[in-house]
């Protein structure tokens with residue numbers, strides 16, 4: 001099955017959002033665990049959750065991707081910010097443990113002048129505190145474009161974090177096509193090489209989800225500006241190659257393109273047409 005969806009607001013609950021993604025032609029969605037610019041989580045609604053799980057079962061929604069807020073920075077120079085990251089990780093994971101197989105994506109962080117090595121130390125420290133052997137949720141490090149002091153701009157940085165995490169079977173990677181292209185991985189002309197490099201440094205078995213975005217910015221610009229599918233510097237051909245690639249086609253794909261619902265529906269329809277049997 002082609003697992004395809006987009007980022008949606010969960011403000012009306014899981015069931016309503018599930019119905020929306022089915023209406024848009026998809027079968028999975030990404031949502032923010034809480035206000036992306038703030039910190040407050042919506043209260044857990046067990047009735048909504050159970051109704052959603054039933055609906056998901058009937059409709060074939062197999063997996064959801066939860067995205068941590070942008071304000072979560074595990075390697076900020078400010079101790080209070082790192083403390084907030086710890087708190088958000090713990091309470092988001094607790095919420096996600098209701099699901100049998102949740103995915104939780106986060107931006108590794110920005111070291112805000114401390115340097116990459118200190119930043120990685122702090123990310124590893126928090127991950128080793130919040131991950132535990134019995135958890136069902138898989139936590140995903142997102143590949144980043146490398147703007148500012150962002151960590152996760154290279155497969156080496158991501159691999160170093162994973163290598164130092166104790167609960168290795170709880171950790172995976174979400175590859176963002178816009179970010180990796182901006183970070184200097186040429187998925188347009190050398191997709192095979194990029195995947196081989198990912199496999200050698202991280203292991204393709206760690207790849208659990210794809211953020212499917214075109215880019216407004218040129219290759220290797222370290223800029224993070226998403227574009228609609230086919231209208232950017234990556235282009236439709238490269239994106240179609242990725243959704244059909246034998247090493248990627250089993251993964252869930254999430255659009256984070258600048259769209260309202262109607263635009264998402266069009267992109268989902270286009271991608272479904274371009275998906276090979």
Ligand code: FE
Pocket residue numbers: 067107142
């Ligand atoms: Fe993200």
Ligand code: FE
Pocket residue numbers: 142176211256
């Ligand atoms: Fe992303």
Ligand code: ZN
Pocket residue numbers: 176178179224225226
């Ligand atoms: Zn982005």
